[in-house]
Amino acid sequence: MWVPRLIDVARTPALWVALAVGGCSSPPGDLREWTPADHQHTDGPSQGQVGAQPTATPPPGLDEVTIVAWRRSCMRCHGVVGRGDGPEGRMVAATDLSEPAWQERTSDEQIAAVIRQGKGAMPAFDLPDGTVQGLVKLVRLFHAGREASPSGAPSAAPSGAEPLGATPPSAAPPNPAAPAPTPPGAAPAAPSQVAPQ
Structure with a gap:
């Protein structure tokens, strides 16, 4: 009984060696050096690739x-x-x-001044007056876009950041319904009786 098993064990590695030798006997494919001309025949994206998206027009009052x-x-x-x-x-x-x-609280003039002169980690930008005024308009449109969203809030806050205007947990007022913590060594207070309604 052990003889057929021995033949199966010996046959499997021999099969793999035969396949490897057979695969190595064919000549290699195209191994020439790549040139830019190899890609000049493409007129557009291949099937399954994303094509160039049409450019969106700028919002009214803004230029490209x-x-x-x-x-x-x-x-x-x-x-x-x-x-x-x-x-x-x-x-x-x-x-x-x-x-x-x-x-x-921020005026258009303040926005333009920060764009031109920088502030904190923001560098100054040497841009033409028309471009600076366009950026000020764009910044004002961000507020209008926020008000137009269903909740009036950003769809996603930056990860790990609390929304602006939110009260940090450490500054939140204590919950009046929650019992106060008992100092160590003190006996817990008796539970208050609440009349059923």
Whole structure:
């Protein structure tokens, strides 16, 4: 009985060796050096690849230059819609430009001055006056976009951050329904009797 098993054990490695030798006997495929001309035949994306998305038109009152300036200079900290949730936003504590309280207390002139001169971790930007005014309009639109959302709040706060205006747990008033903690060594207070309603 052990002879057929021994043959099966010996046959399996022999099969793998035969397959490896057979596969190695064919000549290699195209191994020439890659050149840029190899990709000149493509007119568009291959099937399954994403094509170029049509560019969206800027909001009314803004030009393409303003949008490009926002993307290049502001978006990495302030995020796509100015909520301070860009890739570098948390690191530099970028302001949430859509926050209603910030929008109320900040004038257009102050926004323009910060763009031109910088403030804190934000660098100064040497932009033409028209572009700066366009960025100010765009910042004001972020507030309008926030008010238009169903809840009036950002769809997602930056991870690990509390929404602006929220009371931190340490500053929240104590819950009157919750019993006060008993100091160590003291006897617990008797539970209060509540009359059923």
